[in-house]
Amino acid sequence: MFLQKVLLYLSTACMFCYMLGLFLMLAILQFFSPSLAKKFILRMGEKITMTQNPRFNYEDWGLTFMSLAFIKTASFHMWCVKETQTRLLLCDASLRQHCRFSAGNRALFKQLVKDFSDVADFLVIYIAEAHSTDGWAFKNNYDINQHQSLEDRLSAAQVLVQSEPLCPVVVDEMTDVTTIKYGALPERLYVLQAGKVLYKVRQVQNRQFLE
Incomplete structure (x- = not known):
């Protein structure tokens, strides 16, 4: 240790x-x-x-x-490195364990999910803004400041919901426990089976992984 x-x-x-x-x-x-x-x-x-x-x-x-x-x-x-189970908040503010989403609630996640919806369930976890307006900001980006309250985070998550990810969307707690425990910033994709992590990828946009 x-x-x-x-x-x-x-x-x-x-x-x-x-x-x-x-x-x-x-x-x-x-x-x-x-x-x-x-x-x-x-x-x-x-x-x-x-x-x-x-x-x-x-x-x-x-x-x-x-x-x-x-x-x-x-x-x-760089401090977001540890991985374990954590709690998540649905956009209706109800509390769940992330393992509750490992079965049921099947949904389509654009083309990727269309290809694998018969063998997998999908979940989007909204954590924090990697490029917030008052942080490391990009031009021509969404005007979203760093979240100061759970209401801010839930409100920002609605922007994601409006893009119709077609699967459950949850948000991290304000302690950023999911971000820290799963090394999630700026983004990360996990493949789980029977509650265990089988695969993880740092660059979710990596086309080679998606293929």
């Missing part, structure tokens, strides 16, 4: 140094050669599929990697 904590702190420190170095390098590149900085950032965007998102242009998100908000938000994300 002690060794695990030491390794966690060391890896976190290394990641923080990496992000700080990335921030400084991009800031220097942007100052001396904006075109080279853009090329480097676009290459990073390809890895996280940002360049494939039709909602955003480079100008909407690229320069945010050279902001202090990026350092602050990414540092917080």
Whole structure:
């Protein structure tokens, strides 16, 4: 247990140094050669599929990697590493355990769920805004601030519900217990069977995984 904590702190420190170095390098590149900085950032965007998102242009998100908000938000994300069972709140504010959704309530989740609805149940967990208006914000994004209350989170979740995910939508508690225990920020997809995690993927938009 002690060794695990030491390794966690060391890896976190290394990641923080990496992000700080990335921030400084991009800031220097942007100052001396904006075109080279853009090329480097676009290459990073390809890895996280940002360049494939039709909602955003480079100008909407690229320069945010050279902001202090990026350092602050990414540092917080690094602490979301533990995985275990937790409680969730339905959009009608009723309380459930996440395992309650492992059976029944079958729903279609766009094309992905259409392909696997005969063998799996789907659930969307709304946690926190990775790019809130008052945080690491992208241009041309939804105008949603960081949640200060459960009412804020439930209200923001309605934006997701309006997009008709066609499956149950739940929200995390204000203690962010699901986010922390499942390492969920900025997003993560889990495949569970009989209450056990069979597979997890950090980049939900990864087309190779979906295929």
